Amino acid sequence: MNSISRHDVNTLLRQVQGNSLFNRQLSSVCQVNGLKSTGVKAELQRRIVHRDFSFKPSPFYSVESAVSGLRTFMTQHRNTVTIPLRLSDHPILQRCSDDKSYRIMVFCANDDSGLQDVAFPHQSELRVNGDEIKANLRGLKNKPGSTRPVDITNALRLRSNYMNNIEFTYALTNKKFYLIVNLCKTTSVTELVATISSRRKISEDSVISELNKIAQDPDVVATSQVLSLKCPLSYMRLEVPCRSLSCTHLQCFDATSYLQLQEQGPQWLCPICNKSAPFDQLAVDGYVKVILEKTSKNLETVTIEPNGKWSSKPPKEDSSPSRPRGAPVEDDEDDDLEVSEIIIGGRRLETPKKLSHCTDTPSSGGRDHSSTAPRGSHSAKRPAPAVIDLTLSSDDEEPIQRPSKRQHTYTYHRGTTPPWLSESPVNHQP
Template sequence: MSDNIDDLRNMLITFRVSELQMLLGFAGRNKSGRKNELQQRALELLHVRSHPIHQKIRELYKTIQQSGALNNSQATGNSDLSDSSVNSNMPQQQGVPRATATVHPYNVDTRMTSRQAAMYNQNIYQQYQHYQKPQQNVLNNYPVHPDVKFKRLPFFDVIADLLKPSSLVPQNNQRLQEATFYFHLTPQQATDVATSRDIRPGSKCEYIKQVQLRFCLLETTCEQEDYFPPNVVVKVNSKLCPLPNPIPTNKPGVEPKRPPRPVNITPMVKLSPTVANAIHVSWAADYGRGYAITVALVHKRNSNDLLQRLKSRGVKHSDHTRGLIKEKLNEDADGEIATTCLRVSLMCPLGKMRMSTPCRSITCQHLQCFDASLFLQMNERKPTWNCPVCDKPALYDNLVIDGYFQDVLGSSNAETSEIQLHKDGSWSTQVTEKKTVARVEKVPDDSIEIISDDIEVVSSATTNNNQVESSSTEKPKEDSTAAAPAKEKDVVDLTISDSDDDEPLAKRRALNPKPDSTIKFSGNSADVR
């Protein structure tokens, strides 16, 4: 099929303006414009893959060959051929008017001399170079279907290429350029897209099978990520297509770039196998930089699908990680400062929770893992695919589930957040040192004794009062003169208090001492009898 397209493209290169207009008129396209514009429109017809159009291109090419042979034979002064003889030898082409019918070149060559034949060949070569050079330069700079490979998107499985990667070819020297591309859906593809709409409650009513539009730089050295041309505007079937919003920038004179994401054009596509879908693109051409466009039918996946696909790959054996631990801890054993153990967290750096599916990229050099489920959910919302530990690229195809840490999570306590890795590849629970903090234990309310100044005096005074009363009652017949100094001293000490209510009483006792009197306390006040 590609060989037939290449042959038809070579035929179109040799078309003159009249043949290009006839072809475009046959296809129902615009026939006005310069020759290079007509050639571009004619080349776009090759993507339609219509058998009548291809047949028309071959018929017009035969007409050019015949008319070229006739004109060159007349230009060399071949007087032997008169108009009548030419008309008599003119073959009638089916579907071609008599005015444009020409003589077969083999009938002319038999009547040419050697000199005329040489001039004929030279004219044919010059005519071929005239039509070939301008288009050949364009094709060398911007091939129609470049060998561009887009980066695979993990959340989209490509089902079919509706439009192979095609170059955005500038038509003139102006900055703003335009191009139109066409693609068709097969009956099965149209049915699959129409029946794949998610109508479950709470869903966004999106198509699971989508028609996806992507742009990239025209580079064939490596896989290309999405890259939008500057000032790009896309219309699908004459409807303006929404594109990702540009990322604002503070640099003066720098145009904001759009996020590198594909564009879902399914709502604007005609889900019919008999109608062609047209994509009109306008962009600002850059000197020395080209762009490519592609359209594909894809199947959209979610984070759960990718997690199950990751688990289906299998788990990296624990011996592999154990070998990495030994290598890291023994590589600097001969140095002045040797590492005896490594501390690794069992908490995911993304959600700060204990990991359930520990994984990391095979391109990372660290042992710390992160939770695969959280990582995939984060990239489903905003695809960055950067490692949350070292911030280096961690593509989905490079992710592996670590069997060593999976065993650690299964055998360790649920409250364990850190472990220590040793030189022999073993691990132990990390014991965190806590600072000594005074603990205040709560005791029952019955055993709590609240002490204040007034109550303390009363309590001690009450205890001492009982002793005074017992001493006065047990020895009533002792000599008053011998006991007076002691009793007086005891009375004075007992009546001294910090309370303001007891101060007048102490003064009265100092002025009028009564050694034989008994002191009786009640509450905070003292009565003397």
């Protein structure tokens, strides 16, 4: 049998993926050769797309095998895609019962070339055997790649002849989406933290060397800095101090808290400097780890000197200026209060009234000391408290006499014209 050239294969692929090869042409070819003649083009397209279709890798799972065909859909109306799944058709699903780290997940993407991010239509829902799967199908707003595949393992009935129905409903989309169900091997956060702790670390000597290099730079004024021993994500004390190899700051985040956050919505950005911090670039900071081992768990911050030495004492602050000699001392004592009486409904109430302090008058030398008031007492007597009776009726009050209006008078002699009649309109003709 003669081999087919690479050029002919590529030409056939372009024809199958495009619209230049019609179904009736494929059907006639299959009928001549005694093969199945219905749905041939769709099956060829599915196999070609499935061969090159893959998702971006994740440290939390790895795709072991596809357990369904690739479904392509695009419509501007509401539609449902149904995928049947039975254990007898896919014996590999038995791994989910034997090992809980194997999970069945639903993946979706809006492109078919290259590595794909998980992306579901904006308006969509997923049901397994009639029960709705509660999952975040949108991810973070305006953050592509922050959507996770949907784990449907617990909703499936993995019995030999039981037919599970996976229903994916979508609406109002003008893009082409691709849906597939995969068997995945998952990795827990604890295992990933152990992996980070066992591989390359940021050594203590390298951190001290970098601090000394910055301190010797003539263009930089190096001062002491405060290092927090709390994770900026969980606000708990660091257990596994971690940062990316590309980060230039000394502050670390906790590896467990960071991975738990990425498991919910993968972004892989440093929470301190917002630089890229993928899993393969994460490393334990040996300098901060030594500080955590040598300090009490109640300590929250340490002071880092420019030469790399650290201490648990806070940095020295400028002492407040002392009070000038002879300056008056502020009096924090409460002001004197005078209580006035108010009678409401036959009951007597007391209300406080603030009084200002009186200044003592120094006694003259010629006066008798016995007649002078003691220091600190008031020279004048307090006025008697005012008593207001609110039980009186308004009818008992005396009417208020308003002053009469002042009338304007003008005196003029007989034979003269009043001033308001003396003026006539301009150019008036009698």
